[in-house]
Amino acid sequence: MQLTAAALLAALSLVSASPLAKRDVSVPFQGKTFVNKGLVGFGRVSSELRDSFGETLGGLGSAIALESFSTDAAGKATFSLLMQPDRGHNTQVTTDYRARHHRFTGTFDAAATGPAENVALTYKNTQLYRIADPKFGLNFTTGLDPTGSRAPLLQRNILLPIAAPNNHVSFDPEGLAIDRRGFYYVSDEYGANVYVVEQRTGLVVSTITPPAAVIPLIGGKANFTSETVPDSGRAPNQGLEGLTLDQSKGGLLWGLMQSALVQDSTKSSKETNRYARLFGWDVSNPLRARLVHEYVVPLPQSKKLRTRASSELHIVDGNTFLVLARDGNGFGDTSSDSSYKQADLISTVGATDIAGSKYDQPQNPVAPGGVLDASVTPTAYQSFVDLVNKKELAKFGLQTGGAFDRTLIASKLESLALAKLPNSDDALLFVVSDSDFITKNGFQAAEQKRGQYVVAPYSDPYAEQYGNADTQVFIYRVTLPGYSQPSVKK
Ligand SMILES: *[C@@H]1O[C@H](CO)[C@@H](O)[C@H](O)[C@H]1NC(C)=O
Ligand SMILES: *[C@@H]1O[C@H](CO)[C@@H](O)[C@H](O)[C@H]1NC(C)=O
Secondary structure, eight states: OOOOHHHHHHHHHHSSOOOOOTTOEEEEETTEEEEEEEEEEEEEEOTTOBOTTSOBOOOGGGEEEEEEEEEOTTSEEEEEEEEEOOSSSOSSSOOOOOOEEEEEEEEEETTOOSSSOOEEEEEEEEEEOEEEETTTEEEEOBOSOOOEEEOOSSOTTSOEEEETTTTEEBOOEEEEEEETTTEEEEEESSSOOEEEEETTTOBEEEEEOOOGGGSOEETTEEOOOSSSOOSBSSOTTOSEEEEEEEOSTTOEEEEEESSOOGGGTTTTOTTTOOEEEEEEEEOSSTTSOEEEEEEEEEOOBOTTOOBOOEEEEEESSSSEEEEEEEOSOSBTBSOOOOOOEEEEEEEOTTOOOOTTSGGGSTTSOSSGGGOOOTTOOOOEEEEEEETTOHHHHHTTTOBSSSOSSTTBOBSOEEEEEEEEOTTSSEEEEEEEEOOTTOOTTEEEEEEEETTEEEEEEEOOHHHHHHOOOOEEEEEEEEEOTTOOOTTSBO
């Protein structure tokens, strides 16, 4: 194969420090310089594929986590990526989807710079999660909207959301982090809980609950339905979207709400819900997590002051994080013109730590009516990687604002992962879309009789009008001073 000079340079730069190029965007933040070197990789996972249970591989980019990553001298990267769907096909109604993650292996050819796809993903296997219940034993979870609540077997002092038809625990997973001590952390939107899952078995061995301020209350009682705005607590479908693990200092787990709690807004209206809470749990013992930090993140707003809610969080160093904030336009929506999808930077340096304060009680909002209490300094927020930059998208024949076809960027970019490149401050930033299982040729299982899951076909109405939604996988190259990567295997 003949390599062009540009391709050769791209390949070489993957294994060594690369000089700044003209299109690079440098961003000073907290005394350091962060650089966006642009879109370098693109690939997709077809909406026609099914997992080992015969169910459509969709919703993949609700959360991702890199298991391993390595590069060779020619600039080819190979990796193993876990992708965790949310609550199954639910564009009409919620369904009895069992929470799970999938393992994909992948390659990224840095020497190929588009327009052909240079990221290839291969499905390997699936792990279903299970949770023990005092009354019903060990069971799978469900994506169905919760109609009640119950204490789990090992922690009788907390409540988990339960769906009536089969009494399974309702999971709407949105965040995923790998703990090399043998656990996964899975964050959820219904309870806004974090589930500690044993890697070997997929069993939930502990549940990390947020402070009382986050638990949705209706008429003074915990009520986890996603169909009603509660009186206080997490807003419906605006739970713990972001989750990331700092493996240094014995383990700190960070979770970011998608937007403000109901009491920190006016009934969670888009114009008043920008002040989202960021929680830090000490997980030096993953079975006994303790809340040790809590900050307020000022999410970006549109010109009309509507909040760009957050879909993901990723650790850079002990104080600095990437936050994925976005609008909802693109493939999957009825407007194709996306104006804001970004991986931005936040820093907790100088921000007020409100962990354990009065704000952890539902009656004490930290931002009543959407106005932040004057005694609280929020985290610093800095715009960084523009994921809908037209020139960058065009490198791989992609677009925003145009026709509803395979070239249109997905509406829901919801996940981030980082792979550090050897001998440099640079990293590859993976961004994957959540397809919402939008396909005309879908398959999903539901429990028919106790323990018996039966796969049935479905056709999504959006797909019938606009076409199937593949999962889109983007790789950006960024300079992140201070980023190290203890959690990814070589
Ligand atoms: C829960 O799983 C057990 C087997 O582990 C099964 O016997 C029981 O019927 C299940 N219960 C429900 C409600 O599905
Ligand atoms: C939860 O709230 C909804 C909406 O107000 C209500 O219909 C439902 O009965 C409540 N569930 C419980 C278990 O109280």
